[in-house]
Amino acid sequence: MPDDLSLRVTPQPVRRQVEERLRDAIITSRFAPGEHLSDRMLCDLFGVSRGVIREAVRLLEAEGLIHVVPNRGPFVAYLSAAEATQVYEVRAVLEALAGQGFAERASAEEIAELRAVYEELAATRPGSDRLVLLGLKRRFYDVMLRGCRNAYVARMLDQLLNRNSQLRATTLSDPTRLPQTIIEIRRIVEAVERRDRDGAWEACRDHVMQAARVALRILNEQAAMASRAAETAAD
Amino acid sequence: MPDDLSLRVTPQPVRRQVEERLRDAIITSRFAPGEHLSDRMLCDLFGVSRGVIREAVRLLEAEGLIHVVPNRGPFVAYLSAAEATQVYEVRAVLEALAGQGFAERASAEEIAELRAVYEELAATRPGSDRLVLLGLKRRFYDVMLRGCRNAYVARMLDQLLNRNSQLRATTLSDPTRLPQTIIEIRRIVEAVERRDRDGAWEACRDHVMQAARVALRILNEQAAMASRAAETAAD
DNA sequence: GGGCCCAGGATTGACAGACAATTCTACAGG
DNA sequence: CCTGTAGAATTGTCTGTCAATCCTGGGCCC
Numbered sequence: 001m002p003d004d005l006s007l008r009v010t011p012q013p014v015r016r017q018v019e020e021r022l023r024d025a026i027i028t029s030r031f032a033p034g035e036h037l038s039d040r041m042l043c044d045l046f047g048v049s050r051g052v053i054r055e056a057v058r059l060l061e062a063e064g065l066i067h068v069v070p071n072r073g074p075f076v077a078y079l080s081a082a083e084a085t086q087v088y089e090v091r092a093v094l095e096a097l098a099g100q101g102f103a104e105r106a107s108a109e110e111i112a113e114l115r116a117v118y119e120e121l122a123a124t125r126p127g128s129d130r131l132v133l134l135g136l137k138r139r140f141y142d143v144m145l146r147g148c149r150n151a152y153v154a155r156m157l158d159q160l161l162n163r164n165s166q167l168r169a170t171t172l173s174d175p176t177r178l179p180q181t182i183i184e185i186r187r188i189v190e191a192v193e194r195r196d197r198d199g200a201w202e203a204c205r206d207h208v209m210q211a212a213r214v215a216l217r218i219l220n221e222q223a224a225m226a227s228r229a230a231e232t233a234a235d
Numbered sequence: 236m237p238d239d240l241s242l243r244v245t246p247q248p249v250r251r252q253v254e255e256r257l258r259d260a261i262i263t264s265r266f267a268p269g270e271h272l273s274d275r276m277l278c279d280l281f282g283v284s285r286g287v288i289r290e291a292v293r294l295l296e297a298e299g300l301i302h303v304v305p306n307r308g309p310f311v312a313y314l315s316a317a318e319a320t321q322v323y324e325v326r327a328v329l330e331a332l333a334g335q336g337f338a339e340r341a342s343a344e345e346i347a348e349l350r351a352v353y354e355e356l357a358a359t360r361p362g363s364d365r366l367v368l369l370g371l372k373r374r375f376y377d378v379m380l381r382g383c384r385n386a387y388v389a390r391m392l393d394q395l396l397n398r399n400s401q402l403r404a405t406t407l408s409d410p411t412r413l414p415q416t417i418i419e420i421r422r423i424v425e426a427v428e429r430r431d432r433d434g435a436w437e438a439c440r441d442h443v444m445q446a447a448r449v450a451l452r453i454l455n456e457q458a459a460m461a462s463r464a465a466e467t468a469a470d
Numbered sequence: 471g472g473g474c475c476c477a478g479g480a481t482t483g484a485c486a487g488a489c490a491a492t493t494c495t496a497c498a499g500g
Numbered sequence: 501c502c503t504g505t506a507g508a509a510t511t512g513t514c515t516g517t518c519a520a521t522c523c524t525g526g527g528c529c530c
Contacts, residue, residue, distance in 0.1 A: 011305045011492085013512065038481070049514045051286055054483090055293045062297030064390070070248060071482060071521050086385040089336075093328045101324075150321040155299070156391050248483065273510070284485045289512090306492050306511060 018046050018056040026065050026076055027165045028131055033078040037066065064163050079164055081219045087164050088212035092205050094157045098148040099188055099204030103197045106147030111192055114143045118189045122182050130169040137172060140185065164215075171214045184210060253281050253291040261300050261311055262400045263366060268313040272301065299398050314399055316454045322399050323447035327440050329392045333383040334423060334439030338432045341382030346427055349378045353424045357417050365408040369400065372407060375420065399450075406449045419445060 022042070025031055042053045057074045060066040067077045079087070102114070117140045124133065141161060145154035161168070171177055184207040191199035257277070260266055277288045292309045295301040302312045314322070337349070352375045359368065376396060380389035396403070406412055419442040426434035 013305060015512080040481080051289070051513065054286070055290055058290045058293040059297045062294045072523095073482060083386065086387045089385055090329070090332065090387045090391065093332050094325070097325065097328050150324055151318065152321045152325045152395070156325065159391075160387070250483080275510080286484065286486095307494095308511060 014048055015052050015055055018048060018052055019059050021046070022056055023060055023063070023065060023162065026060070027162050028134075029166055029169070031076045033076050033166065035076045036072075037074045037076065039073065063159050077163070079167065081216065081223070084164060084167060084215060084219060085212070087160055088208060088215065091157070091160050092208040092212070094153055094160065095208050096201045096205040098144055098150070098153050098157060099192070099200040100197045101148030101150050101153065102144050103192045103195055103200035105149040106192065110143060110147035114140065114147070114192060115189050117143055118182075118185055121185065124178075126175045126178055128173070130173040133172045133178075134165065134169045137168070167215050167219070168211070170218055171211055174214060174218070177214050180210065181207075249283055250287050250290055253283060253287055254294050256281065257291055258295055258298070258300060258397065261295070262397050264401055264404070266311045268311050268401065270311045271307075272309045272311065274308065298394050312398070314402065316451065316458070319399060319402060319450060319454060320447070322395055323443060323450065326392070326395050327443040327447070329388055329395065330443050331436045331440040333379055333385070333388050333392060334427070334435040335432045336383030336385050336388065337379050338427045338430055338435035340384040341427065345378060345382035349375065349382070349427060350424050352378055353417075353420055356420065359413075361410045361413055363408070365404040368407045368413075369404045372403070402450050402454070403446070405453055406446055409449060409453070412449050415445065416442075 031037065037057070039050050039053055042057075043050055046053065057066055057068070061068050061074065065077055066074045068074045102110075106114075117136065121133075121136050121140065124136065138161070141157070145157060148154065172181065184203065187203040188200060188207060191203045266272065272292070274285050274288055277292075278285055281288065292301055292303070296303050296309065300312055301309045303309045337345070341349075352371065356368075356371050356375065359371070373396070376392070380392060383389065407416065419438065422438040423435060423442060426438045
């Protein structure tokens with residue numbers, strides 16, 4: 001089996017760069033949900049040919065980040081409240097599995113790395129930028145998904161995290177939520193340090209379920225705000 | 236929110252057909268794992284242009300069915316024993332979640348449908364063709380993934396089932412395995428009929444874990460056989 | 471004013487051809 | 501037997517073309 005630390009270099013086609021940058025642009029909300037990503041616009045933006053753009057779009061379509069309407073082209077995927085509920089349901093079990101795997105199989109170095117990222121996260125002050133927080137949390141997951149020694153759970157969780165990154169950025173930067181998040185994550189780190197597979201499972205699962213609660217509350221508030229705005233506009 | 240029973244018709248681009256047929260060809264082993272899928276060959280085979288082929292390949296790459304090596308093109312993905320273990324680990328929790336969701340949220344019609352597919356499966360005789368069995372089992376999953384009311388678990392499980400369909404076909408058609416499979420599936424159906432969410436979770440999880448045991452045994456046998464063949468060849 | 475229809479422009483979906491860069495293949499030479 | 505290299509084949513990318521479809525805006529009728 002090839003080692004993950006393999007020194008093999010592989011050329012990176014232009015296509016990959018476009019995939020990565022476009023993915024990143026969507027995740028960091030530089031394109032708004034529902035926005036139309038027309039061929040020509042992306043060609044100009046990235047300075048590549050239509051073929052490359054279309055291939056990248058197909059890949060992100062399969063990842064669920066882009067929704068393609070026949071004869072109308074690609075749009076940035078939009079996550080409804082109902083879908084968000086489903087995403088959190090799946091995330092709960094996948095993160096639990098990842099946490100369990102990490103507790104069982106991560107190296108001592110990886111556990112130390114996880115704690116280091118946790119300490120960094122715990123040291124942030126409430127006013128931090130959404131994207132900074134999201135980036136930190138992302139690093140936490142990167143360590144976790146690497147250490148759980150299961151490329152499939154890593155891939156699928158990665159997709160889910162990207163899919164609802166917008167909502168996650170919102171909940172993370174909620175000032176009342178952040179201290180709670182830090183406590184939950186500490187539980188994960190501590191369970192992992194004890195090599196407690198069931199504890200890690202529970203802590204991860206609990207963390208996602210708490211996040212889901214906050215996310216759905218925010219979604220409801222937004223919906224209420226939107227309907228109130230609609231009423232005002234109708235006056 | 237758009238109803239799943241929407242009568243809306245959407246045009247099907249050529250691209251989609253190629254995606255579906257190519258996916259199907261890989262799943263049903265009409266292309267062997269590791270086989271090289273060169274542009275020109277696929278162009279001739281499907282009678283479409285390179286652009287369409289390349290877009291379809293990109294989609295199946297994201298689904299994990301195709302592995303792309305830079306400057307060497309796409310290859311049918313190959314599942315190692317280590318990866319198979321990981322796939323079964325993820326499948327176990329996702330199927331458990333799907334089963335639980337089905338027990339909670341499926342309609343009475345869907346539950347009846349699940350039983351109907353089960354009865355059909357239970358009525359097969361041991362000698363049946365691998366692909367026939369795989370198709371039946373697939374219909375079982377189709378009902379389950381529709382009734383669990385979670386599009387994300389459905390999508391991810393769908394990908395995983397495709398990803399190791401070859402191995403599944405092998406284990407399913409193992410004559411000693413089939414009766415056991417049927418018993419396990421009956422447990423799922425019965426739990427669902429009782430609306431027993433925990434029971435459905437356990438039954439689904441157990442089913443996957445049993446399948447994993449058989450699959451890994453077969454993989455080991457194949458490995459042993461291969462090494463024996465290598466010895467013979469070396470004589 | 472509101473609704474309907476239609477022409478024109480813009481965009482998507484698909485095709486063919488071209489070309490540099492890379493990889494594979496096979497053959498000759500040490 | 502190993503090595504090196506020339507030529508063929510393939511990939512990655514770009515450009516241009518064209519039909520089909522969608523959106524827009526204006527004109528027309530009620």
